Amino acid sequence: MAHVTIRDVAAVAGVSPATVSRVLNTNDRVRPELRDRVHDAVARLGYRPNSQARSLRTRATTVLGLIISDIQNPFFTALVRGVEDAASAVGYSVVLANTDEDLSKEQRYLEIAAAEQMAGVVLSPASAADTRIDLLVERSIPVVTIDRRIRSSTVDSITVNNHRAAHEAVSHLLAAGCRRIGVVAGPPDVTTGAGRLAGYRAALKEAGIPLDPSLVVRGNFRVDGGREATRKLLAAGPPPDGLFVTNNLMTVGALDALAEAGLRYPEDLLLVGFDDMSWAGLAPPLTLVEQPTYDIGRNATELLLRRIGGEDFPVQRLVLPATLRVRRSSQPPT
Amino acid sequence: MAHVTIRDVAAVAGVSPATVSRVLNTNDRVRPELRDRVHDAVARLGYRPNSQARSLRTRATTVLGLIISDIQNPFFTALVRGVEDAASAVGYSVVLANTDEDLSKEQRYLEIAAAEQMAGVVLSPASAADTRIDLLVERSIPVVTIDRRIRSSTVDSITVNNHRAAHEAVSHLLAAGCRRIGVVAGPPDVTTGAGRLAGYRAALKEAGIPLDPSLVVRGNFRVDGGREATRKLLAAGPPPDGLFVTNNLMTVGALDALAEAGLRYPEDLLLVGFDDMSWAGLAPPLTLVEQPTYDIGRNATELLLRRIGGEDFPVQRLVLPATLRVRRSSQPPT
DNA sequence: CTGAAAGCGCTAACAT
DNA sequence: ATGTTAGCGCTTTCAG
Numbered sequence: 001m002a003h004v005t006i007r008d009v010a011a012v013a014g015v016s017p018a019t020v021s022r023v024l025n026t027n028d029r030v031r032p033e034l035r036d037r038v039h040d041a042v043a044r045l046g047y048r049p050n051s052q053a054r055s056l057r058t059r060a061t062t063v064l065g066l067i068i069s070d071i072q073n074p075f076f077t078a079l080v081r082g083v084e085d086a087a088s089a090v091g092y093s094v095v096l097a098n099t100d101e102d103l104s105k106e107q108r109y110l111e112i113a114a115a116e117q118m119a120g121v122v123l124s125p126a127s128a129a130d131t132r133i134d135l136l137v138e139r140s141i142p143v144v145t146i147d148r149r150i151r152s153s154t155v156d157s158i159t160v161n162n163h164r165a166a167h168e169a170v171s172h173l174l175a176a177g178c179r180r181i182g183v184v185a186g187p188p189d190v191t192t193g194a195g196r197l198a199g200y201r202a203a204l205k206e207a208g209i210p211l212d213p214s215l216v217v218r219g220n221f222r223v224d225g226g227r228e229a230t231r232k233l234l235a236a237g238p239p240p241d242g243l244f245v246t247n248n249l250m251t252v253g254a255l256d257a258l259a260e261a262g263l264r265y266p267e268d269l270l271l272v273g274f275d276d277m278s279w280a281g282l283a284p285p286l287t288l289v290e291q292p293t294y295d296i297g298r299n300a301t302e303l304l305l306r307r308i309g310g311e312d313f314p315v316q317r318l319v320l321p322a323t324l325r326v327r328r329s330s331q332p333p334t
Numbered sequence: 335m336a337h338v339t340i341r342d343v344a345a346v347a348g349v350s351p352a353t354v355s356r357v358l359n360t361n362d363r364v365r366p367e368l369r370d371r372v373h374d375a376v377a378r379l380g381y382r383p384n385s386q387a388r389s390l391r392t393r394a395t396t397v398l399g400l401i402i403s404d405i406q407n408p409f410f411t412a413l414v415r416g417v418e419d420a421a422s423a424v425g426y427s428v429v430l431a432n433t434d435e436d437l438s439k440e441q442r443y444l445e446i447a448a449a450e451q452m453a454g455v456v457l458s459p460a461s462a463a464d465t466r467i468d469l470l471v472e473r474s475i476p477v478v479t480i481d482r483r484i485r486s487s488t489v490d491s492i493t494v495n496n497h498r499a500a501h502e503a504v505s506h507l508l509a510a511g512c513r514r515i516g517v518v519a520g521p522p523d524v525t526t527g528a529g530r531l532a533g534y535r536a537a538l539k540e541a542g543i544p545l546d547p548s549l550v551v552r553g554n555f556r557v558d559g560g561r562e563a564t565r566k567l568l569a570a571g572p573p574p575d576g577l578f579v580t581n582n583l584m585t586v587g588a589l590d591a592l593a594e595a596g597l598r599y600p601e602d603l604l605l606v607g608f609d610d611m612s613w614a615g616l617a618p619p620l621t622l623v624e625q626p627t628y629d630i631g632r633n634a635t636e637l638l639l640r641r642i643g644g645e646d647f648p649v650q651r652l653v654l655p656a657t658l659r660v661r662r663s664s665q666p667p668t
Numbered sequence: 669c670t671g672a673a674a675g676c677g678c679t680a681a682c683a684t
Numbered sequence: 685a686t687g688t689t690a691g692c693g694c695t696t697t698c699a700g
Contacts, residue, residue: 050451
């Protein structure tokens with residue numbers, strides 16, 4: 001059987017195509033007997049509605065865009081699963097795109113999402129200021145940003161409290177006796193980069209420790225960036241007694257740089273990282289700020305679906321908790 | 335400007351919609367002057383064809399399905415990029431789905447791909463025998479399998495020579511002096527699992543070393559599986575003097591288990607892993623069988639696009655080279 | 669070489 | 685409550 005259309009179903013059920021459509025898509029009252037006949041026919045013929053015809057008519061798709069900034073980062077892949085699960089639970093499919101933190105790639109994908117009339121977009125913006133969110137907003141395509149926020153915008157977001165989490169991480173290092181704490185921060189243009197660095201600063205200030213600029217370095221949230229930034233930090237002066245690395249991949253790079261310099265943790269310095277790193281099999285185990293990654297994706301998608309459904313509610317800025325999980329890397333050796 | 339349609343373009347260009355369509359989609363000869371007028375109008379109005387209307391009419395989409403077996407595995411995410419790049423180069427978009435090696439999830443996605451009339455599918459099958467490839471073949475949707483093959487099937491595939499690569503890895507360990515070489519193999523139902531184990535066996539046989547079944551354990555290609563399998567191996571008798579772990583995530587788990595048991599590499603045993611692991615920041619650096627991951631994705635997609643384009647050629651079974659990159663973990667300490 | 673007209677499969681107005 | 689009709693935007697005969 002090549003293409004079963006709604007007319008075929010109608011013929012078999014002995015009703016009009018419109019009735020079939022009603023049974024399938026609306027809750028208009030249809031005589032129960034007809035309902036059953038329709039359902040029978042659908043089952044017998046193995047009818048599957050043609051989604052493009054439907055979208056053409058309704059001007060609405062059931063496709064979500066998921067635009068993330070680094071598909072090689074396990075943080076984002078965990079998140080993808082949250083999105084995927086929430087979407088497929090209600091019959092939506094997900095188109096994934098990867099920007100590599102590149103604004104022009106990002107813009108291209110946003111244009112595609114608009115042109116394809118996607119129902120909505122989950123986005124991890126490459127920039128707080130320059131992300132061309134307007135491309136979607138103009139066409140009233142709902143957007144939820146994840147992990148990061150957009151500055152001027154009125155779109156929903158799901159993030160964690162980066163400031164607080166970083167503050168907690170650094171305070172933990174201070175409590176463990178560190179006094180010269182280095183930080184490998186992220187790009188200033190991204191809210192996670194900015195927030196985590198601000199938390200670091202706040203914790204030092206609170207402890208009455210002056211900020212030493214030579215202890216602050218920035219990376220690109222990737223392995224190579226973490227390595228280079230850490231090298232730079234180590235070259236800038238006497239080694240710190242504590243190090244806070246603000247994302248997972250940069251932590252991998254930082255460990256490289258520490259090893260190169262012959263520095264061990266927790267013996268030579270205490271270490272706190274960010275994001276789950278169970279895939280990295282590190283020993284000794286790392287103290288990490290862990291995010292509820294899957295839930296971020298899931299919540300973002302559920303929120304997006306509510307917007308798509310036309311629900312009207314004020315802009316949501318959900319902030320999920322990130323928790324410090326203390327392990328060996330931040331325990332002073334006894 | 336809400337929705338610019340082909341009629342708007344036609345009106346502005348002073349031609350019929352049919353001519354616009356011809357200019358845009360065919361290479362039928364159209365009077366150059368009209369051509370230019372059409373292009374001008376398209377540019378001026380910012381016209382973007384509605385892809386669903388087009389698909390409805392042509393019964394063809396420009397969407398590729400990419401169904402992979404573990405999105406948390408960096409091997410697959412690198413591959414995703416290859417697919418994405420090749421697809422977007424010709425204006426196709428990619429829908430990603432993740433099966434978690436679960437056959438029922440896989441079947442569901444194959445059904446969706448069929449129902450959505452996707453142009454083609456790149457698939458890393460969860461099983462050599464039970465993957466329901468017929469769901470696509472029936473509707474003549476082209477499929478290319480990557481990383482793994484399907485047993486009975488007549489679909490194109492892109493893999494690496496797992497047997498040879500494993501053989502090389504194990505021979506390398508033998509040459510380094512190992513005599514009791516353990517292997518952490520993958521699921522027998524997956525061609526990569528089977529092929530790599532067979533390569534191990536062949537290398538031992540060639541060296542005249544009898545197979546010791548207590549040195550062969552199996553995992554699920556994930557971290558936990560690698561850890562458990564390695565624990566089992568270590569519990570089964572005196573520790574091996576060499577270990578070959580047949581994928582990246584299991585290597586992470588194996589390292590855990592080795593650390594638990596107080597075994598170090600390369601001091602206590604030599605170690606060879608599989609797949610790039612630069613994200614894991616391991617020290618000492620690991621000897622690895624490395625696959626051209628990006629190219630696998632890219633080649634698979636290019637092949638798929640040729641099939642989609644209607645080219646007719648015999649079933650392709652491309653085998654790319656995997657190369658052994660020797661590092662410290664397999665060098666006997668001097 | 670170009671235009672008019674039909675129709676892909678579906679749903680939403682409008683009739684009944 | 686159900687059927688008839690029109691048309692979403694596009695491509696593709698078929699005429700001219």
